[in-house]
Amino acid sequence: MLQQNTHLIISTSTDLLRIDYRHILYIQSDGNYCSLFQVGGVMRLVTYQLGQVEKMIAAQLSDNAKNFVRIGRSLIVNINYVYYISVAKQQLTLCDNHQATYSLNPSREALVALKTLIEEEMKH
Structure with missing residues (x-):
């Protein structure tokens, strides 16, 4: 039996991608x-727009959807992999369990919002 709310399923007319949300970096x-x-x-290319994928995450992952944050217009990140945020350098670094790092350059405003969100979460 499949575990519920741990996998994101993205289906098209010809393909189906089923991935554990914990394996999605961004x-x-x-x-x-x-x-x-x-x-x-x-990396997998999916034939949906970011807003559509964002809705799939919310609908399919229930409480686990809170692990994903929309960053500006072009990114959704799994906050569990956030390693470094530099507002001054306009840089976001994610680190996976294999010690690989991924450097992204979202907008300054998006980084400030993400930094604030993580700081607030830390207080609870």
């Missing part, structure tokens, strides 16, 4: 498509 908008980056450096 999702980046690429026009009408999204690139889904996974632990271990695997």
Whole structure:
């Protein structure tokens, strides 16, 4: 039997991607498509816009959806992999369990919002 609320399923007319949310590092908008980056450096292109994937995450992952945060217009990140935020350098670094790092450059405003969110979460 499948565990509920731990896997994101993205289905098209020809493909189905089923991935444990804990293996998703971030999702980046690429026009009408999204690139889904996974632990271990695997990248999958999906034929949905970022807003559609964001809705899938909310609908399918229930409480686990809180692990994902929309960063500006082009990114959704799994906050469990946030390693370093530099507002001054406009840099976000994610680190996966394989010690690989991923450097992203979201907007300054998006970084401030993410930094604040993580700081607030730390207080609880």
